Amino acid sequence: MNELEDKLIMVLYECNQHKKMINNAYNHLQKNLPLDKERYIKFSLEQVGFIDQFLFRFSKLQDSMGEKLFATTLFLLGEDFTKKPFIDMLNRLEKLELLGRQEWMDLRTIRNNVAHEYSFNVDELTDSLNDIFKVKDKLISIYDTFYEYCKSKFEFVQNSEVLK
Numbered sequence: 001m002n003e004l005e006d007k008l009i010m011v012l013y014e015c016n017q018h019k020k021m022i023n024n025a026y027n028h029l030q031k032n033l034p035l036d037k038e039r040y041i042k043f044s045l046e047q048v049g050f051i052d053q054f055l056f057r058f059s060k061l062q063d064s065m066g067e068k069l070f071a072t073t074l075f076l077l078g079e080d081f082t083k084k085p086f087i088d089m090l091n092r093l094e095k096l097e098l099l100g101r102q103e104w105m106d107l108r109t110i111r112n113n114v115a116h117e118y119s120f121n122v123d124e125l126t127d128s129l130n131d132i133f134k135v136k137d138k139l140i141s142i143y144d145t146f147y148e149y150c151k152s153k154f155e156f157v158q159n160s161e162v163l164k
Helices: 003-032 037-041 045-076 086-095 101-113 122-134 136-153
Strands: none
Touching: 003 045, 003 136, 037 122, 045 086, 045 101, 045 122, 045 136, 086 101, 101 122, 101 136, 122 136
């Protein structure tokens, strides 16, 4: 394998780990969703920890995809977006039917709304948290689409021992 192939394997591995931890945190929180002010105020430190884990891993998965996975995949397809705006990359990925550009932008907006999750306004906080919990499956679906695409396009991904 060459350096770029190694990079894609490592990015996919990293994304797989984030996905696993998102699902783990969500599974611990699921019975308490949707959140409301009364329920959130009564959360234990462990439950708040799962919220933190979910938010951290959601952000990391989105960052890893946006900063590494998209560009690496396109570069391996012979397309260099290093000096182009991010929106151009999203447009190309949309043409490849790997994601919806607006869908990705909406996920970013929801994530950014939760960036101040320790708001003093618990109603706003729980609304923002509920919004991000609702889009978990969408982010994971986009990642899964990429993962399957990479497996279908690149034999080295299919054969990777790291990803098994």
